[in-house]
Amino acid sequence: MSAVMANDALERLLEYEQRLLASGARLPGREEVRERWTGVSFYLADERLLAPMDQVQEIIDPPTCTRVPGTAPWFLGVANVRGSLLPVMDLHGLMIGGRAATPRTARVIVHSSEGVTAAFRVDNVLGLKRFYVDEMITVEPTNEVLAPYIEGGFRQGEETWAIFDFRHFVASRDFLDISR
Numbered sequence: 029m030s031a032v033m034a035n036d037a038l039e040r041l042l043e044y045e046q047r048l049l050a051s052g053a054r055l056p057g058r059e060e061v062r063e064r065w066t067g068v069s070f071y072l073a074d075e076r077l078l079a080p081m082d083q084v085q086e087i088i089d090p091p092t093c094t095r096v097p098g099t100a101p102w103f104l105g106v107a108n109v110r111g112s113l114l115p116v117m118d119l120h121g122l123m124i125g126g127r128a129a130t131p132r133t134a135r136v137i138v139h140s141s142e143g144v145t146a147a148f149r150v151d152n153v154l155g156l157k158r159f160y161v162d163e164m165i166t167v168e169p170t171n172e173v174l175a176p177y178i179e180g181g182f183r184q185g186e187e188t189w190a191i192f193d194f195r196h197f198v199a200s201r202d203f204l205d206i207s208r
Contacts, residue, residue, distance in 0.1 A: 063161040065182070069154040069189060070137065073124045075169055077150075077192045078157060078181070084194075085138040085145070087153050090131075091116065096206075103206040104149065114138065115206075116147040122202065123173050139194040146198060157182075157189065167191075176200070 067078035068087065093105035093116050102121030106113050116136065121127060135153040139146055159182040167181030167190040174190070177197045181190040197203055 065159045065161045065164070067157055067189075067191065068137065069157045070135070070150045071152045071154070072120050072150055072174075073171070075124075075171060075174060076187060076189045077174075078189045079137055079139075079192055079194060081156070083139055083141060085140045088136045088138065088147075090134055090136050090149055091147070099206045107147065109138065109147065112145065114145060114147045116149060117203075117206075119148040119150050124171060137194075139198065141195050141198070144198050146203075148194070157184070159184070 066081045068081065068084050070077050070079065088109065091107035091109055091114075093107045095105040096103065099105075100122075102118045104116040104118055107116050108114075118127070133152040134149050136147045136149050137153065139148065163182060164180045165183055165188075167178055167188055169175055169178050169190050174192070177193050177200070178190045179193045179196070181188055183189075
């Protein structure tokens, strides 16, 4: 490009800028950015729960488990998931008692943190839910066994979703004491 063409292009840009400023047109105003919270929504009986996205490694169909003698009924056993041997627990059985009413909708949430990887069967996984962090509320679950693992929640319309903290749960005696 010759120097004359470069000067013409620069002059044209300056002319455009002058016309824009003269017209009073402005850039759109800056919008406030709100921090989002994302989690996986799931059910345990009638409890609507959320697992923080950073605490969910994957969601799978319930794998075939090999029972381990002398363990609690809610400890389903160990399963080979993509070459890794994982403990699989029935979260409904542990927290609510009994078995889930509709096992065909059951899914397994695989959690991994701080060197602990475990799989938890839940009654149903609905998918991702997104909320604004500044809309977090205090939530009291209807089942008091869940209370130590609930870290707030969100309201969406008439529904309240409690955040189930898997990190806190895997450090608890409830998780570690499988030989009941």
